[in-house]
Amino acid sequence: MTEAIPQHIAIIMDGNGRWAKARGLSRTQGHRQGAKILENVLRHAQKRGVRVITLFAFSSENWGRPKEEVDALMDLFRNYLKNDVEKLKEEKVRVSFIGNRNRFPTDLKQRMDELEAQTKEFDRFHVILALGYGARDDLTGAVRRIAEAVAIGTLKPEQVDTACVAAHLSTAGIPDPDLLIRTSGEQRVSNFLLWELAYSEFYWADVMWPDFNEAELDKAIEAYQGRQRRFGKL
Numbered sequence: 742m743t744e745a746i747p748q749h750i751a752i753i754m755d756g757n758g759r760w761a762k763a764r765g766l767s768r769t770q771g772h773r774q775g776a777k778i779l780e781n782v783l784r785h786a787q788k789r790g791v792r793v794i795t796l797f798a799f800s801s802e803n804w805g806r807p808k809e810e811v812d813a814l815m816d817l818f819r820n821y822l823k824n825d826v827e828k829l830k831e832e833k834v835r836v837s838f839i840g841n842r843n844r845f846p847t848d849l850k851q852r853m854d855e856l857e858a859q860t861k862e863f864d865r866f867h868v869i870l871a872l873g874y875g876a877r878d879d880l881t882g883a884v885r886r887i888a889e890a891v892a893i894g895t896l897k898p899e900q901v902d903t904a905c906v907a908a909h910l911s912t913a914g915i916p917d918p919d920l921l922i923r924t925s926g927e928q929r930v931s932n933f934l935l936w937e938l939a940y941s942e943f944y945w946a947d948v949m950w951p952d953f954n955e956a957e958l959d960k961a962i963e964a965y966q967g968r969q970r971r972f973g974k975l
């Protein structure tokens with residue numbers, strides 16, 4: 742029997758701060774290590790046949806962290822989009838972003854637009870970075886746009902169904918995640934993809950994000966496959 746590979750994996754990359762603290766390092770060093778391990782994880786996911794990965798890199802709530810940490814994260818994202826994502830682009834990986842970009846530095850916003858435009862035709866593998874993302878904000882935006890369409894008469898109230906709501910989210914057109922992974926042992930969804938995770942399997946990895954690797958990803962996929970077998974979904 743061929744085992745099902747989750748086509749879309751969503752990841753809450755948690756525990757950078759604790760990883761750093763345990764080693765007497767700064768939180769920024771933890772985030773830096775968290776960025777460094779992404780390449781291997783993404784490469785391995787592609788190799789296993791995963792098609793879409795959504796990464797929770799910066800939540801709408803993260804704007805409330807101390808300014809030095811937010812600034813350091815912006816520098817990290819700037820570097821990541823310049824170097825690592827450039828490499829992904831060369832490998833014909835599609836890269837896109839979900840979340841509210843308004844508060845991001847102008848150069849980062851421009852880079853996000855550019856990368857989305859330059860990679861939108863690539864379909865081998867899709868990396869979605871959630872930056873400034875909050876599911877309640879996303880749903881609220883969708884409700885507002887639907888209300889506006891109803892108010893001006895381009896949409897009838899009876900046309901508002903689940904497909905219509907999904908089409909107004911920032912994840913419109915992307916298949917829902919099959920598997921959610923959260924590292925660091927925390928078992929919460931923390932305002933990530935609330936609508937899209939309705940039928941996803943959840944996997945809680947005990948390692949901090951900087952210690953996540955190919956073997957940990959394999960364990961998560963194996964757990965997913967075990968549940969598919971147990972519940973006769975194959």
Ligand code: FPP
Pocket residue numbers: 754755756757758759760772773775776777779796797798799803817818821870950
């Ligand atoms: C959670 O750790 C992590 C973040 C808030 C930031 C996520 C960023 C990265 C993993 C960097 C790499 C990502 C990209 C796209 C370059 P935490 O600070 O909440 O850790 P703690 O709960 O142990 O304090």
